[in-house]
Every structure is written in C-alpha cells, then in structure tokens.
Amino acid sequence: MAKTTSLPGYCFSCEKPYDKRGMGRHLKTCAARKDAIVAEYGSKTRIFHLRIEDPYESAYWLDIEIAANSTLAELDQFLRDIWLECCGHLSQFVVGETYYSSYIDPDPFFGSWKTEEYDLHVAIGKAIPFNKKIRYEYDFGSTTELSVKMIAEREGSFPRGKKIRILSRNFSPLYICSICGEEPAQWLNVFEYENNFYCDRHAKEHDEWDEGFLPLSNSPRAGVCGYEGTEIKEYAFEKFV
Ligand SMILES: [Zn+2]
Ligand SMILES: [Zn+2]
Ligand SMILES: [Zn+2]
CATH class of the missing domain: 3.10.290.30 (MM3350-like)
Structure with a gap:
C-alpha cells in the first residue's frame, strides 16, 4: 500500500x-x-x-x-x-x-x-x-x-x-491502485481484505463492481458497512496533498 x-x-x-x-x-x-x-x-x-x-x-x-x-x-x-x-x-x-x-x-x-x-x-x-x-x-x-x-x-x-x-x-491519504500500481485509488473492494484499493477503471472492470465496492472517502470509516462519504457539502474534503 x-x-x-x-x-x-x-x-x-x-x-x-x-x-x-x-x-x-x-x-x-x-x-x-x-x-x-x-x-x-x-x-x-x-x-x-x-x-x-x-x-x-x-x-x-x-x-x-x-x-x-x-x-x-x-x-x-x-x-x-x-x-x-x-x-x-x-x-x-x-x-x-x-x-x-x-x-x-x-x-x-x-x-x-x-x-x-x-x-x-x-x-x-x-x-x-x-x-x-x-x-x-x-x-x-x-x-x-x-x-x-x-x-x-x-x-x-x-x-x-x-x-x-x-x-x-x-488531506485524503493517497492510495495507489493495487491492480495497476499507477493510478490513484478511488474505490475499496469490500470483499477483499488485502490489496483492495482500486482505481476507477479497474474497479468498474471488476466482476463485483455492482455490489463489491465503496468509495475511498476521506474518513476513518471508508470501506466499512455501507459508508459512502459525507453528504454535507461543507464537510467534503477530498483534496489530495
Ligand atoms: Zn494556519
Ligand atoms: Zn488501476
Ligand atoms: Zn452502517
């Protein structure tokens, strides 16, 4: 990671x-x-x-x-x-x-x-x-x-x-896609415990795209339960370093 x-x-x-x-x-x-x-x-x-x-x-x-x-x-x-x-x-x-x-x-x-x-x-x-x-x-x-x-x-x-x-x-920690090792990760595969960071392309190409992914939001709860990030605009802070 x-x-x-x-x-x-x-x-x-x-x-x-x-x-x-x-x-x-x-x-x-x-x-x-x-x-x-x-x-x-x-x-x-x-x-x-x-x-x-x-x-x-x-x-x-x-x-x-x-x-x-x-x-x-x-x-x-x-x-x-x-x-x-x-x-x-x-x-x-x-x-x-x-x-x-x-x-x-x-x-x-x-x-x-x-x-x-x-x-x-x-x-x-x-x-x-x-x-x-x-x-x-x-x-x-x-x-x-x-x-x-x-x-x-x-x-x-x-x-x-x-x-x-x-x-x-x-700032949002910058994680790299564990498939390509190049693009910034935007999604977490909730069915995988390790190497579960995915860039947009590799997440959407994945067989489990429909039900297996949550957004990698800037939060300690990213990837847990159904957490999809804050819904309140003034609290969104997804800027990377
Ligand atoms: Zn200051
Ligand atoms: Zn990728
Ligand atoms: Zn929940």
Missing part, C-alpha cells in the same frame, strides 16, 4: 499544509488564525479545542473548536456528519469508567454492567476532561473508534448559529 505522508494536513485559517504534529504547534502561532480571532465579534463564550483522531490509522485527524455549552449529542452529530454516518448505528463516548451513550436501554434484561451510564445530553465541559484522551465509538458491530482530546480553551465567539469550527484536518 503506497501513500504520501509528507505534510498531510491542512490549516483552514492560513490554507497551508502541515504534518500532524506540526499542526498542533502551528495552530498556536498561525498569524491568519490570530487575525481571525481578533476580528471575532458577538457575545463571548468559552471555547474548547479538541483534537479528534483515528487511533489506529494516523492519517485521519481533525482539530475543531466547540462551544463549551455544546453537548456530547452535538459533537456526536458532527462526527457522524463529517466522518461516520452510514445507517444510524449507536455510538458512545467512554471517559474512564463512565459511558455516555446515544441510546440507554431503559430496562436491561441483565442489568447494565457499565459502572456509570448517561445519555449524550451532557455539556462538553462537564463530560470531557482536560488534556486526557477519551474514546468514542460509532457502531458496536463494525466499530469505528476515535480518540478525542481537549487540548486548549479560550474565550471567543462563533458566527451566528454555529457552535463548531474546523481548524485543521487531514
């Missing part, structure tokens, strides 16, 4: 590329971001900076700002919208021994084994500890796991009606 790893992420303030670790440092000093913060207007609120990443595939990450009075339900909805939603699976945040779940069985047959369980209508600032990675899971069958870490906070404001702002995210 070939992919580029140089400067794989994008700063939405200055529109320059950085690598994943460099982005953390860059966001503290980005001049364009500083200007944007100075130019913010409207009522001030507490804002958290979250780094969200795929713990197993380092190519996927997001830096976002979210209003402290947002709930886990709003963060969950954002993660579904940008990266995850395929068919309305359940999800949860796990903070130590505490579970925040999108659905709580009101009458569990065996009694819940979870030490503490709440729904998602809890303020971010109450649920997520500072500077400590917590776990998020979407779909308890073919699970996509993410880690969420609150890395900074500040006073600031959002445009009217907004409570989340994307600071940076990864």
